[in-house]
Amino acid sequence: MTAHIISSDSEANSIAEELRQFLVAGASERDQKPEPPAAELDRLSASGILAITVPREFGGADVSFETITNVFQRLSAGDPAVTQMTQSHFLFLDAIRQDGTQEQKAFFFGQVLAGARLGNAQAEKGSASALDLQTKLTQGDSGNYRLNGTKYYCTGAILADWLPVAAFDPEERLVLALVPRKEHGVIVSSDWNAMGQRVTFSGTTTFENVAVPENHVIPHWRLFDRPSVFHAYASQLHTAIDIGIAQNALSDAVALVRARGRPRLGAPVSKATEDPHVILRFGQLSAKFHAAEQLLLRAARLLDRATADLTIELAGEAAVAVAEAKAFSEDVVIEITNEIFALSGASATDNALNLSRHWRNARTHTVHDANQWRYHSAGNYLLNGVLPGKPIRKKAAAF
Known part of the structure; x- marks a missing residue:
C-alpha cells in the first residue's frame, strides 16, 4: 500500500x-x-x-x-x-x-x-484480575522466542498487519511482542457478538508456539518505572470516541426533529421545533455536550503540558483531567443517545433509521471498567492530593 x-x-x-x-x-x-x-x-x-x-x-x-x-x-x-x-x-x-x-x-x-496498521492483543480471561496475564514468551532457537497464549477483546486484530501482544518474557518482565497478523500459529477469530460497536470485531486471538524475533520485543516494563502519560493517553482516545458518538447522535436528533411536520400531542404549537419542552431539552443536551468537549480539550492540553516537562505531578494532573473527561463523557453520551427517542417520538424507533446504534455503541463502549472509579480518582486528588496510580500487569497465579 x-x-x-x-x-x-x-x-x-x-x-x-x-x-x-x-x-x-x-x-x-x-x-x-x-x-x-x-x-x-x-x-x-x-x-x-x-x-x-x-x-x-x-x-x-x-x-x-x-x-x-x-x-x-x-x-x-x-x-x-x-x-x-x-x-x-x-x-x-x-x-x-x-x-x-x-x-x-x-x-x-x-x-x-507506508500504511501498516497495529492491532491489539492485550486482555485475557480466567484470572483473578483483568491485570493478570498468562501469555508467555519462552526462549526458542537462535536467539528468538516462542509465544503462547490466548487473548480476548482484540479490537482491530482481524484487519491489522502487526499485533502487539502483552506477555511475560523468560525473566517474568512485561513485554510487547510485535507479531505479524498472518504469522504461522496466529489464529484470529471473528467471534465478536456484542450489541454495539459491531464492526470492531473485538474477538479472540490465539498464539500457538509463534516465532518472535528478539528485535520485535519491546521492554514494556520500563514504562512503569518512570513518569508517563501512556495510560492516560489510552483513556483520552476512548473519551474522544464517546464524545464522537454523542456528536453524531445529537446531530441525528436535530435533523429528525427538524424534519417532523407536527409537534407532540398536547404542545400548543404548529411545529415540533417550536415545542418549548423540546427546545429546553435540546438546550440542556447541547450544554452538556459542549461541556464534555471542553473537558476533553482541557485534558489534551494537560497531556501536552506533561509531555513537555514530564514529572510525576504533571503526569498525574493530566491523568486526573482525563479521568474527569472520561467520567463525564460517559454520562453525557448515554443521556444523549437515550434522549433521541423521547425527543423525536415513535417514528425514531423505526429500524430503518437505525438510531438505536448510537445508544448500543455508547453502552457497549462505556463498560470497559467502572465509571465511578474515575470520579473517585478526581475526588481523591481534589480532597487528598492523591494522584492516580498505574495499572500494573502481572503474571496470573497458577491454579
Whole structure:
C-alpha cells in the first residue's frame, strides 16, 4: 500500500474531517450488516491519518495530543466502531516511541508511514484480575522466542498487519511482542457478538508456539518505572470516541426533529421545533455536550503540558483531567443517545433509521471498567492530593 504522509497538525484535522464524512455515510449499514471494514480501514491507512503521531525524526507529523484528540473525535463522529479499531494502533505506536530501540523505531514507524496498521492483543480471561496475564514468551532457537497464549477483546486484530501482544518474557518482565497478523500459529477469530460497536470485531486471538524475533520485543516494563502519560493517553482516545458518538447522535436528533411536520400531542404549537419542552431539552443536551468537549480539550492540553516537562505531578494532573473527561463523557453520551427517542417520538424507533446504534455503541463502549472509579480518582486528588496510580500487569497465579 502507498500512503500519503501528513505533514502538519492542520492537515491532520482537515483530512480527519474528510474521513468523518466518508465514514458517516456508511456507518448505519455497516452496523446492520457487520463485516470487517477492510475498505474503510484501507482508506484511513492511505490517507496518512494513522501515521500522524510518528515522530518527525522518522518522517511523521508528530502531532500534539490536542490534535490527535480532535482527529479521534471527528473520526468517531463518523463511525466509532471503525475508529475504535485504530485506538490500540495509536497507543502502541507510543509504546514503540517510549521504549523501542532506534532500530525498532525506524522499522515499525516506517511500516506505519507506508500504511501498516497495529492491532491489539492485550486482555485475557480466567484470572483473578483483568491485570493478570498468562501469555508467555519462552526462549526458542537462535536467539528468538516462542509465544503462547490466548487473548480476548482484540479490537482491530482481524484487519491489522502487526499485533502487539502483552506477555511475560523468560525473566517474568512485561513485554510487547510485535507479531505479524498472518504469522504461522496466529489464529484470529471473528467471534465478536456484542450489541454495539459491531464492526470492531473485538474477538479472540490465539498464539500457538509463534516465532518472535528478539528485535520485535519491546521492554514494556520500563514504562512503569518512570513518569508517563501512556495510560492516560489510552483513556483520552476512548473519551474522544464517546464524545464522537454523542456528536453524531445529537446531530441525528436535530435533523429528525427538524424534519417532523407536527409537534407532540398536547404542545400548543404548529411545529415540533417550536415545542418549548423540546427546545429546553435540546438546550440542556447541547450544554452538556459542549461541556464534555471542553473537558476533553482541557485534558489534551494537560497531556501536552506533561509531555513537555514530564514529572510525576504533571503526569498525574493530566491523568486526573482525563479521568474527569472520561467520567463525564460517559454520562453525557448515554443521556444523549437515550434522549433521541423521547425527543423525536415513535417514528425514531423505526429500524430503518437505525438510531438505536448510537445508544448500543455508547453502552457497549462505556463498560470497559467502572465509571465511578474515575470520579473517585478526581475526588481523591481534589480532597487528598492523591494522584492516580498505574495499572500494573502481572503474571496470573497458577491454579
